[in-house]
Amino acid sequence: MKQALARGAAWMILARWTLRLIGIVSTLVLARLLVPEDFGLVAMAMTVIALVELLSYVGIEMVLIKHPAPTRQHYNTAWTLSLCIAVSCAALTALAAHPAALFFNEPRLTAIMLVIAASWGLQSFENIGTVDFRRNLQFDKEFAYLTGKKLAGFVVTLVGAFLFRSYWALVAGLVASRITGIVLSYAMHPLRPRWCLRHWREMLSFTGAMLINGFLHFAGTRIPHAFTGRLMGAAPLGVYAIGEEIASLPITEVVDPIGRALFPGYSRLAHDLAALGDRVLQINAAVVAAALPACAGIALLAEPAVALALGDKWLAAIPVVQVLAISAGCAAMRSNSWAVYYSIGRPYLWTRQWLVKLAALAVSIWPLFGQFGLLGVAYSDLISTFAMLIVDVGTLLRTLRLSGRRYLGVLWRPVVATVLMAFAVHTTTIALSSQMAAPASAVGLASIVTAGIGVGVAVYGAALMLLWRLSGCPEAIEALLLRRAQRLFAFGQPRT
Numbered sequence: 001m002k003q004a005l006a007r008g009a010a011w012m013i014l015a016r017w018t019l020r021l022i023g024i025v026s027t028l029v030l031a032r033l034l035v036p037e038d039f040g041l042v043a044m045a046m047t048v049i050a051l052v053e054l055l056s057y058v059g060i061e062m063v064l065i066k067h068p069a070p071t072r073q074h075y076n077t078a079w080t081l082s083l084c085i086a087v088s089c090a091a092l093t094a095l096a097a098h099p100a101a102l103f104f105n106e107p108r109l110t111a112i113m114l115v116i117a118a119s120w121g122l123q124s125f126e127n128i129g130t131v132d133f134r135r136n137l138q139f140d141k142e143f144a145y146l147t148g149k150k151l152a153g154f155v156v157t158l159v160g161a162f163l164f165r166s167y168w169a170l171v172a173g174l175v176a177s178r179i180t181g182i183v184l185s186y187a188m189h190p191l192r193p194r195w196c197l198r199h200w201r202e203m204l205s206f207t208g209a210m211l212i213n214g215f216l217h218f219a220g221t222r223i224p225h226a227f228t229g230r231l232m233g234a235a236p237l238g239v240y241a242i243g244e245e246i247a248s249l250p251i252t253e254v255v256d257p258i259g260r261a262l263f264p265g266y267s268r269l270a271h272d273l274a275a276l277g278d279r280v281l282q283i284n285a286a287v288v289a290a291a292l293p294a295c296a297g298i299a300l301l302a303e304p305a306v307a308l309a310l311g312d313k314w315l316a317a318i319p320v321v322q323v324l325a326i327s328a329g330c331a332a333m334r335s336n337s338w339a340v341y342y343s344i345g346r347p348y349l350w351t352r353q354w355l356v357k358l359a360a361l362a363v364s365i366w367p368l369f370g371q372f373g374l375l376g377v378a379y380s381d382l383i384s385t386f387a388m389l390i391v392d393v394g395t396l397l398r399t400l401r402l403s404g405r406r407y408l409g410v411l412w413r414p415v416v417a418t419v420l421m422a423f424a425v426h427t428t429t430i431a432l433s434s435q436m437a438a439p440a441s442a443v444g445l446a447s448i449v450t451a452g453i454g455v456g457v458a459v460y461g462a463a464l465m466l467l468w469r470l471s472g473c474p475e476a477i478e479a480l481l482l483r484r485a486q487r488l489f490a491f492g493q494p495r496t
Contacts, residue, residue, distance in 0.1 A: 026154050027245070030161050030169070031310040036242070038167035040234030043241040045112045047225045048100040049120075050218050052092045056085050057214030060203050062342060064128075065135045066267050076196035077203050079128040086124030093117035104229050112171055119175040126182050129191030134264055141188060148184050153177030213338075213347060216354030220384065223361055224377045227369070236316075236374050243320030243378070246306070248328050250294040255287055259336035266343035276340070277400035284335045285410040286477045291332035293418045293460045299325035300425045301452045304433075308445040316374070323378035327385045333411075334392040340399070349395055356391045360384035410476060417463035424459040425452045 030039075060078045064070050097113035133142040157173030160166075186192075229237040262283060269276040298305075302321040306314055334353075341349040361384040368376030368383075397407055429452050436444045468478035 026157055026173075027242070028309055029158060031242070031314060033161045033165055034167065034169070035313065036235045036238030038170065038238065039241055040229065040236070040238030041106065041108060041112065041167045042170045043225055043237050044100070044104050044106060044229045044234065045109055045116060047222050047229065048096055048109075048113065049093055049116060050222050052089050052096060054211065054214045054218055055089050055092070056082075057210040058085065058204055059210040060128075061131045061134075062210075062263070063203050064131050065264050066343075073196055073198050074203070075128055075191060076194050077199040078131075079193035080195050080197055081200060081203055082126075082128060083124045087121055090117045090121035090124070093120060104234075106234060108167075112167070115171055116174065119178045123178040123182060127185035127189055127191060128193055129189035130185050132189065132191075134261075137261075137264060139261060145181075145184055145188055149177045149181045152180035210347070213351050213354060216351065216358055220354055220357045220361060223358075223365065224381055227365060228374065228377055231369070232374065239314065239317045240320055240374060240377065242310070242314060243317035244324050246302075246317070247295075247298060247321045247324035248331075249298065250291040251328050251331050254291045254294070255332055255335060258283065258287060259339050262336055263339045263343060266339050270344045273344075273400055276344070277402050280340055280396070280400060281402070281406065281410050282477070284407075285414070286480075287335045288332060288411055289414040289464065289477050292329055292414055293421055293456065295325050295329035295332060296418050296422045297425065297453065297456050298328075300422060300429065300456075301449055304429070304440070304445040304448040304452075307440075308442060308449060319375050320378050323375065323382055327378070327382040330382070330385045330389045334389045334396075337392050337396050340396065344399070346399070349399060352395065353388050353392045357384045357388040360387040413464060413467040413471065413476075413478070416467060417460050420463045421456050421460035425456045428452055428455045 058081070060081055064074065064078055067074065094114055094117040097110045097117070100113060101107050101109040130142075130145060133139065133145065153173040153176050156176035157169050160169030160172045163169075224240065225237060228240050266276060266279070269279060299322045302325065303318050306318050306321060310317070337353070338347075338350045341347050361380055364383050365377060365380040368379045370376070372379060393407070396402070397404060429448055432444075432448045432451060433440070436448075440448070465478060465482070468474070468476065473479065
């Protein structure tokens with residue numbers, strides 16, 4: 001099971017990195033071809049659509065993954081329910097198009113949302129059999145499926161941007177990705193679902209918790225978008241959305257894909273809390289060791305990186321990236337607790353965390369916006385995410401009967417190594433920047449980013465291994481990395 005989880009996590013990280021590489025190239029090109037207002041328009045539409053999408057958070061796929069032996073009728077029922085829900089969501093999206101345009105005072109939203117609603121209706125016919133890729137830990141197939149969808153959207157978006165220089169390129173890419181998903185789902189899995197409602201009660205067993213948590217997740221992640229779009233307009237929202245996308249890269253590319261792989265494995269350990277607790281500590285340590293220094297690096301190198309990659313029209317996103325990268329670091333520290341709570345059948349524990357985040361967001365966003373403008377919205381997200389972290393750690397330790405000492409024992413080394421890395425990177429960037437004439441050239445910016453990354457990787461790696469040695473070389477993520485490195489360098493060497 002441990003090896004299966006590791007392989008699954010590796011495949012999902014590879015999938016996310018592949019998808020993100022595609023996404024980064026797409027974002028860099030689109031940022032040059034389009035303007036912040038274009039991204040803001042699509043972000044407005046997706047904020048409203050995310051609210052409608054809450055109705056689809058009923059946990060059907062989770063039931064199939066947790067089920068010990070689902071039958072053909074279980075799959076047919078799951079597909080039928082998913083079809084009904086998706087068609088309903090598409091209809092509601094179409095009905096919400098005009099009111100959304102009035103709310104944001106942006107008439108162009110109506111057409112955007114109608115097109116996306118139509119694609120959602122088509123997506124409802126997607127083959128439910130693809131859930132087997134996760135249920136059976138076939139993450140190589142999941143990788144191919146997700147990558148194929150992303151590639152289709154990538155190609156269509158770039159072609160549309162070159163041809164039309166309009167926000168419609170972003171919409172066209174989304175539609176292409178959904179249509180490709182339908183085709184691939186039937187090409188990659190032999191199941192041909194039929195209409196059936198026999199097991200509908202069983203399929204909806206997670207519905208209450210999923211709907212509540214889905215609504216809280218929407219509120220916690222989309223309120224900043226709705227707030228910014230309503231009070232500041234499409235262009236500032238576009239700046240915030242791009243800043244958020246850059247800052248959250250460690251979460252979307254490391255933490256989230258690992259969580260996608262963990263839920264099936266955690267579900268099989270749900271009967272043994274001691275074993276589950278040990279596995280959670282191992283996974284959390286690995287996640288923090290990978291994601292936390294990445295978050296720190298993004299915050300420290302945001303200024304030269306954004307100026308170099310996106311251009312002058314996106315400079316307003318720099319402070320947003322810096323603040324939200326710290327917020328992402330807090331999110332990385334709590335890792336994938338949701339997978340634990342759902343696997344043991346206690347999803348309401350995750351509800352508490354989102355209630356805390358939402359309360360902190362509601363209390364802080366207005367005064368901080370009044371004081372700092374767009375940056376205040378980012379500060380509010382940071383405060384609410386930190387509050388969520390504090391509550392989540394306590395809940396996780398109580399649920400798995402873990403001591404705070406054990407929890408900190410696996411995390412303190414990555415945290416200290418990240419602090420040392422941050423000091424080294426900051427010192428390096430300050431020294432290089434002081435030697436360059438303002439404004440810095442593209443070559444100068446590239447040299448700062450390259451040097452910062454190089455120093456960061458070297459210092460973090462050295463500090464992490466040194467702290468591990470000083471701790472007595474415990475069996476932890478550092479030991480795993482060392483063994484992998486030894487095998488890598490030994491590969492291909494002649495035997496003696």
